[in-house]
Amino acid sequence: MIDEDEQEYIKYSWFSYDPAAESKAKQLAELWKDDKTPIRRSKRRDFDSAFNVILTAVEMLDGYDDKLLRIPRDNNLYSGAFQRNDTYTTVVKDAVVWLKEEGYLEHSRGVEKTEKKKGERRRFLPYGYKLSEKWKSEVASEPLSDKKLIRRNPLAGYVELKEKVKRKGQNPVNKIIAITDSHREEFGDVIDGTNKLLAAYDELMSGVEVSIGAKPLASIITTMTRVFNNASFEQGGRVYSEIQNQKKGMRPYLYFSGEPTIEIDYSSLHPHLLYHSESLEFLGEDPYTIEGFSRGDVKVAFNLMINRSDKRDEPSAASSICYYLRYEEKEAAQLERSILTLHEPIKRHFNCGEGLRLQRLDSDVAMKVIDNFINVERRPIIGIHDSFICSVRDTETLKLLMNDCYNDLFKDINDIPIADVLRAEDGESIEGVVSLKGIKATNLKFSSKLTEAIGKCFEGETDEMDSKFWDELIAKEPAQEV
Numbered sequence: 001m002i003d004e005d006e007q008e009y010i011k012y013s014w015f016s017y018d019p020a021a022e023s024k025a026k027q028l029a030e031l032w033k034d035d036k037t038p039i040r041r042s043k044r045r046d047f048d049s050a051f052n053v054i055l056t057a058v059e060m061l062d063g064y065d066d067k068l069l070r071i072p073r074d075n076n077l078y079s080g081a082f083q084r085n086d087t088y089t090t091v092v093k094d095a096v097v098w099l100k101e102e103g104y105l106e107h108s109r110g111v112e113k114t115e116k117k118k119g120e121r122r123r124f125l126p127y128g129y130k131l132s133e134k135w136k137s138e139v140a141s142e143p144l145s146d147k148k149l150i151r152r153n154p155l156a157g158y159v160e161l162k163e164k165v166k167r168k169g170q171n172p173v174n175k176i177i178a179i180t181d182s183h184r185e186e187f188g189d190v191i192d193g194t195n196k197l198l199a200a201y202d203e204l205m206s207g208v209e210v211s212i213g214a215k216p217l218a219s220i221i222t223t224m225t226r227v228f229n230n231a232s233f234e235q236g237g238r239v240y241s242e243i244q245n246q247k248k249g250m251r252p253y254l255y256f257s258g259e260p261t262i263e264i265d266y267s268s269l270h271p272h273l274l275y276h277s278e279s280l281e282f283l284g285e286d287p288y289t290i291e292g293f294s295r296g297d298v299k300v301a302f303n304l305m306i307n308r309s310d311k312r313d314e315p316s317a318a319s320s321i322c323y324y325l326r327y328e329e330k331e332a333a334q335l336e337r338s339i340l341t342l343h344e345p346i347k348r349h350f351n352c353g354e355g356l357r358l359q360r361l362d363s364d365v366a367m368k369v370i371d372n373f374i375n376v377e378r379r380p381i382i383g384i385h386d387s388f389i390c391s392v393r394d395t396e397t398l399k400l401l402m403n404d405c406y407n408d409l410f411k412d413i414n415d416i417p418i419a420d421v422l423r424a425e426d427g428e429s430i431e432g433v434v435s436l437k438g439i440k441a442t443n444l445k446f447s448s449k450l451t452e453a454i455g456k457c458f459e460g461e462t463d464e465m466d467s468k469f470w471d472e473l474i475a476k477e478p479a480q481e482v
Contacts, residue, residue: 013152015053017151022048050091055145068129074126082175103132106130107127152202193367197370201223202220209258213479224241251384258479259474261443266406267440275346276410319332369401
């Protein structure tokens with residue numbers, strides 16, 4: 001069994017502007033040049049930057065804490081049609097190879113597979129390396145960079161367009177698609193708007209001290225990339241950040257400049273999106289609750305059924321449910337039938353590849369929430385698909401925004417507010433303003449006074465909660481450690 005907590009998959013997403021790191025990167029680049037032939041030296045390749053992103057990656061991934069660094073050796077990831085992204089360059093690859101050849105990186109583990117978990121595919125992990133004694137004596141024995149001086153790698157685009165490609169005898173891979181003039185002509189507002197918003201997001205978050213408990217993190221760990229799928233700007237579009245690679249149990253311990261945080265999410269978002277797009281309301285308590293099955297398994301099966309496309313030779317999702325949930329065929333078929341029965345009003349959306357279209361809708365909602373926090377409220381926030389992390393003092397602001405932005409989505413689609421188009425199954429109108437049933441919060445166990453204040457934020461009883469109130473309340477709340 002592989003202990004994934006003790007290893008990190010290398011990423012080249014960051015760049016250090018700390019003079020100490022820049023100087024060391026330049027020294028390594030000079031050593032590399034001295035070690036190569038005159039012909040090789042004559043090529044104008046930016047090895048200063050390549051070594052900088054490698055040094056910074058080691059720091060960001062806790063390489064100095066003896067973490068195992070998984071470094072891919074496949075040349076196809078660094079150039080050509082299957083290049084992972086623009087930060088995976090041939091210059092970086094050559095710099096990594098040289099560090100291994102010179103003994104700065106010590107080979108520790110071979111290629112391995114992760115443990116098979118419910119709802120997940122096993123992944124191949126590349127060769128594992130640790131910092132050698134030579135690295136620690138000649139390069140550095142501890143991080144070189146002030147965390148405040150670490151920024152996003154300039155080569156990392158805020159927008160990525162991907163396409164899943166099947167390879168004979170291998171798992172499918174997501175291939176980066178170049179953004180063309182044709183894309184920009186049709187979706188320029190989406191591309192430019194995303195670039196502008198996520199750059200403004202980085203600027204604001206660079207002034208926020210992000211920590212897990214009292215342990216400081218580089219604020220750039222929050223930087224986000226918006227990823228579109230199936231070579232289409234109408235599918236996917238969710239934002240991804242390094243925060244999502246933290247264990248979910250760690251997220252409640254996030255602090256923004258010493259302020260405890262709360263995570264608020266849209267519960268059962270995709271089922272509700274499907275009902276509301278049909279101008280219907282789900283009338284039960286929970287779209288993922290079916291007697292005889294765990295809620296988690298129902299959620300996995302539901303998502304399989306809305307993500308997969310119907311195939312003539314396999315119209316049922318039962319085999320996929322068997323694979324991902326390790327069910328027997330009979331049990332998987334029963335779960336599929338139960339989902340179709342519970343969600344009969346929207347059953348036409350199953351097995352026709354709706355998942356990525358829904359992700360585009362939920363990503364539009366998320367971008368509206370983030371935009372308002374960054375450009376209107378000027379307050380820190382982290383987006384994680386259909387949930388958001390903010391300071392506890394911003395609880396009411398986030399809750400109201402999430403509800404408003406969700407309703408705005410359907411106003412954009414239907415040209416009238418969602419409250420005016422929803423109808424019951426018998427066709428009668430539903431009176432009043434519709435508020436999402438599925439907004440819920442996750443946070444640490446706080447003091448009774450802070451817990452009470454958060455509760456009042458959800459109830460809208462905040463008339464006396466000004467900045468001074470929150471300052472005094474938060475000052476009395478000690479930082480909690482993992």
